[in-house]
Amino acid sequence: MSNETLNGRRDFLKATTSGVIAGMLPVSLVRLAGAAESDPDFTFAYISDSHIQHIKGNEFVRNWDRGLIRAVAEANLLEPKPDFVVFGGDLAQLGTKAELDHGAEILAGLNYKTRVVMGEHDYYLDLGEYWSDLYGDHYYSWDHKGVHFITLNSILTYDDWTFDRWESPERRMNEMAGLDNPNGSPFMVGDKQLKWLKKDLSKVSRDTPVVVFSHSPLQKIYKGWNFWTEEADDVQAMLKPFKKVNVIYGHVHQIQYNQIDKIAFTSVMSTAWPWPYPESYAQAESHLPILTVPMNRADPFNERDATGWQFMNMHTGRVDLEFNLYNNSNRTIAFNRDKGHPEDVTFSDAKTRTPAQSHF
Amino acid sequence: MKKVAVIAVSLVLAGPVVADEFTKDDTERWMEQFELVAAEGRRLWTSPEIGTNGVACAQCHPNAANTHPETYPKFQKQLGRVTQLWEMINWCLRNPLEGDELAADDPKMVAMLAYVHKERRGVKLDPGKH
Amino acid sequence: MNKLLIAACLSIVAGTVAAQAPLGLPEVPVPANNPQTPEKIALGSLLFHDVQFSATGDVACATCHVAEKVFTDSPLSVSEGIEKKTGTRNAPTVVNAAYNKTQFWDGRSPDLEDQARHPFLNPVEMALPNHEPILEIIRGDDGYLKMFRDAFGVRAKDITIDHVTKAIAAFERTQISGNSPFDRWYFGGEQDAMSAAAVRGFAVFLGNGRCISCHAIEQDFALFTDHQFHNIGVGINDIQDRVPELAHAFQVAKNAGADVDVTVLTDPDTSHLGRFAVDDQLSSMGAFKTSTLRNIAVTAPYMHDGSIETLREVVEHYNNGGVTPADAAVNAFLSGGIKPLNLTEQEIDDLVVFMESLTSPQFEPASGESVATATGSGE
Numbered sequence: 001m002s003n004e005t006l007n008g009r010r011d012f013l014k015a016t017t018s019g020v021i022a023g024m025l026p027v028s029l030v031r032l033a034g035a036a037e038s039d040p041d042f043t044f045a046y047i048s049d050s051h052i053q054h055i056k057g058n059e060f061v062r063n064w065d066r067g068l069i070r071a072v073a074e075a076n077l078l079e080p081k082p083d084f085v086v087f088g089g090d091l092a093q094l095g096t097k098a099e100l101d102h103g104a105e106i107l108a109g110l111n112y113k114t115r116v117v118m119g120e121h122d123y124y125l126d127l128g129e130y131w132s133d134l135y136g137d138h139y140y141s142w143d144h145k146g147v148h149f150i151t152l153n154s155i156l157t158y159d160d161w162t163f164d165r166w167e168s169p170e171r172r173m174n175e176m177a178g179l180d181n182p183n184g185s186p187f188m189v190g191d192k193q194l195k196w197l198k199k200d201l202s203k204v205s206r207d208t209p210v211v212v213f214s215h216s217p218l219q220k221i222y223k224g225w226n227f228w229t230e231e232a233d234d235v236q237a238m239l240k241p242f243k244k245v246n247v248i249y250g251h252v253h254q255i256q257y258n259q260i261d262k263i264a265f266t267s268v269m270s271t272a273w274p275w276p277y278p279e280s281y282a283q284a285e286s287h288l289p290i291l292t293v294p295m296n297r298a299d300p301f302n303e304r305d306a307t308g309w310q311f312m313n314m315h316t317g318r319v320d321l322e323f324n325l326y327n328n329s330n331r332t333i334a335f336n337r338d339k340g341h342p343e344d345v346t347f348s349d350a351k352t353r354t355p356a357q358s359h360f
Numbered sequence: 361m362k363k364v365a366v367i368a369v370s371l372v373l374a375g376p377v378v379a380d381e382f383t384k385d386d387t388e389r390w391m392e393q394f395e396l397v398a399a400e401g402r403r404l405w406t407s408p409e410i411g412t413n414g415v416a417c418a419q420c421h422p423n424a425a426n427t428h429p430e431t432y433p434k435f436q437k438q439l440g441r442v443t444q445l446w447e448m449i450n451w452c453l454r455n456p457l458e459g460d461e462l463a464a465d466d467p468k469m470v471a472m473l474a475y476v477h478k479e480r481r482g483v484k485l486d487p488g489k490h
Numbered sequence: 491m492n493k494l495l496i497a498a499c500l501s502i503v504a505g506t507v508a509a510q511a512p513l514g515l516p517e518v519p520v521p522a523n524n525p526q527t528p529e530k531i532a533l534g535s536l537l538f539h540d541v542q543f544s545a546t547g548d549v550a551c552a553t554c555h556v557a558e559k560v561f562t563d564s565p566l567s568v569s570e571g572i573e574k575k576t577g578t579r580n581a582p583t584v585v586n587a588a589y590n591k592t593q594f595w596d597g598r599s600p601d602l603e604d605q606a607r608h609p610f611l612n613p614v615e616m617a618l619p620n621h622e623p624i625l626e627i628i629r630g631d632d633g634y635l636k637m638f639r640d641a642f643g644v645r646a647k648d649i650t651i652d653h654v655t656k657a658i659a660a661f662e663r664t665q666i667s668g669n670s671p672f673d674r675w676y677f678g679g680e681q682d683a684m685s686a687a688a689v690r691g692f693a694v695f696l697g698n699g700r701c702i703s704c705h706a707i708e709q710d711f712a713l714f715t716d717h718q719f720h721n722i723g724v725g726i727n728d729i730q731d732r733v734p735e736l737a738h739a740f741q742v743a744k745n746a747g748a749d750v751d752v753t754v755l756t757d758p759d760t761s762h763l764g765r766f767a768v769d770d771q772l773s774s775m776g777a778f779k780t781s782t783l784r785n786i787a788v789t790a791p792y793m794h795d796g797s798i799e800t801l802r803e804v805v806e807h808y809n810n811g812g813v814t815p816a817d818a819a820v821n822a823f824l825s826g827g828i829k830p831l832n833l834t835e836q837e838i839d840d841l842v843v844f845m846e847s848l849t850s851p852q853f854e855p856a857s858g859e860s861v862a863t864a865t866g867s868g869e
Binding site for chain 1: 412421423425455479480490
């Protein structure tokens with residue numbers, strides 16, 4: 001970083017009001033010109049897909065452990081402090097008590113209130129029973145500073161696959177654990193949650209910003225790897241009437257963002273490992289979201305390449321998301337009000353793309 | 361008996377067997393043998409037993425995606441020189457899977473290479489592409 | 491004055507000789523706005539060695555970057571400036587620094603020209619209030635004036651600190667060294683150039699040691715650095731419980747206009763924040779630039795704070811997974827590539843022998859070669 005950039009940055013920091021140390025939060029907290037007084041003004045952090053994996057005894061896969069430990073330590077350094085942290089699902093790899101406990105222990109190091117989303121790797125061993133002991137309800141909603149938040153359990157699947165197909169819970173978990181397993185079954189929210197969602201949304205005014213946390217994408221992206229939610233159309237239809245809706249999803253371990261009507265979709269990254277984009281699988285067709293700029297794969301062999309965590313800024317009533325990546329340039333996906341969809345603030349122009357963004 | 365009769369018939373029809381010719385049966389059989397090996401490669405690819413910590417290749421490379429066999433040999437930073445695909449498979453075996461390397465002609469290595477290439481069939485060669 | 495002229499002549503000769511890169515190294519990158527000329531190089535050498543450019547008149551670049559010590563001040567852990575004031579960081583070698591994409595342990599300077607500006611003003615180095623005293627001395631010295639005219643075509647009143655640092659950088663770009671036993675064996679095809687132990691050590695370097703992940707080599711040259719910044723658990727381990735307060739205090743000071751160059755060299759705890767102090771990125775916490783390994787055996791002690799004395803102890807630190815001793819707490823910001831290596835004693839020994847084979851002939855202590863030429867350019 002040249003001295004010129006350093007000085008420029010110093011001036012930027014001085015310009016922020018109320019002496020807030022914006023240095024830790026690269027995303028500006030300065031209110032946008034024209035932002036309504038009623039627009040919310042807070043941040044929250046998001047850590048996801050840690051996949052804590054048990055080897056034996058007291059040994060866990062070190063690589064995944066370190067990714068989560070680092071996210072917690074870094075998130076604790078945020079200034080100004082986020083209002084809360086969300087964990088986006090797949091805390092464990094095979095849903096065992098050892099894994100959930102080990103992951104929960106690391107997450108407990110966060111200095112903020114934590115909300116947790118269910119992932120399939122947490123669920124399919126005991127159908128979320130131990131997870132509930134740790135974290136409570138599988139789906140729920142709450143309001144915070146004028147924003148309505150909903151957490152869905154979107155990794156359920158057909159009853160016969162869940163209850164009748166496999167001879168043991170371990171077998172069922174192993175089958176669901178393979179992303180590319182042809183014996184898998186598509187994710188869904190299920191009728192019960194659809195009814196609950198409809199009822200929950202009926203109490204929310206159309207002008208209230210809505211943010212939905214889900215593990216599966218609530219879109220139909222690529223069925224082969226379960227980048228998929230069966231009732232995506234139904235859920236989207238329920239969200240459609242609201243003026244500002246944001247869906248944040250995990251599971252995909254890569255940067256994706258999309259806009260369908262008034263719904264902005266953004267994925268979050270994993271702390272453990274990145275996944276290839278479905279289009280890189282030569283034998284299958286996939287329907288990617290309008291993916292403008294892929295994540296960087298600067299050094300695919302680096303343990304922390306394309307992994308990290310993120311924090312969200314709600315100051316426009318829309319989610320502006322900053323990817324905090326351990327081994328790559330940070331990325332900011334902000335909602336572009338003129339264009340009406342999320343956009344990478346640095347790399348939207350094709351001329352700015354780096355080789356690492358088309359590297360694999 | 362029937363089999364012998366069939367062979368006898370084909371001998372009669374085809375004339376004497378020429379030293380370097382092989383038949384459609386041969387090529388189909390040999391493709392099946394490839395499929396057997398590739399299937400074993402798929403099994404190893406998704407198996408937690410190939411390393412020592414339970415991590416499987418498929419965890420990061422579902423359907424062997426992002427292995428890019430069509431680009432080898434190419435420069436790989438991890439070995440500091442232009443390398444071949446099997447050497448990088450060994451790198452993964454040693455590092456994220458914390459296991460042991462395999463010889464280039466080890467049946468397990470051959471099986472995994474067969475699987476990786478099968479999943480990437482149809483993509484044109486682009487050696488050196490980084 | 492005569493002594494200076496003689497030195498200048500020697501420098502000119504050495505400067506023009508060092509045109510082609512030695513075995514194992516690529517071409518030296520030279521910026522378009524500062525091409526190499528014999529006059530600039532000779533001038534740069536003089537400036538580099540001139541102790542007048544300090545508050546007490548007895549500290550020069552060469553004080554901490556001693557030619558006979560591969561341009562370091564080995565065996566000092568951290569350098570000593572005016573009045574023997576200690577800083578917080580170990581003096582990096584100038585040799586092959588021309589290949590670095592950033593300068594300083596935390597990369598806070600983008601090039602050699604910028605790097606040279608800072609030690610003059612640092613309170614624990616030369617401690618000048620600004621660059622003016624340097625320019626005054628130059629303007630009052632006929633010998634210097636002639637050399638600046640020859641090098642830059644510039645008259646006394648037009649000489650700026652940029653001319654000074656360009657000349658110093660030009661001199662530094664002649665300090666390159668390759669042609670080590672490793673280079674002769676790996677790139678030169680000389681089968682006997684490395685011992686059997688060193689060859690085994692190279693296999694560890696590439697394999698179980700995982701060194702090559704960051705100490706990169708390429709098909710036809712080896713810089714032994716990826717130019718990136720990594721937290722390997724040195725320094726940061728000692729402050730890991732206090733990182734939140736230290737980071738916060740640092741940011742407050744930086745916000746208020748504190749100079750990073752001063753802060754990191756005057757407070758050891760702040761120094762351990764590493765690259766974070768420069769780019770404010772959480773992912774840079776406690777991270778430092780990958781050093782080259784060339785001539786590493788003769789540039790002890792090691793790490794940004796000179797806290798590790800021997801190469802064997804360095805390898806043990808990595809073998810432990812970025813902690814010393816082995817049961818110490820691992821810091822949360824540790825680079826993903828650092829993990830326990832489970833090397834055998836033999837592998838550790840061999841790895842050290844390999845690193846010893848990276849010393850260029852002119853820096854081999856037992857070579858008996860005279861090191862009279864201050865420029866000491868590589869073959």
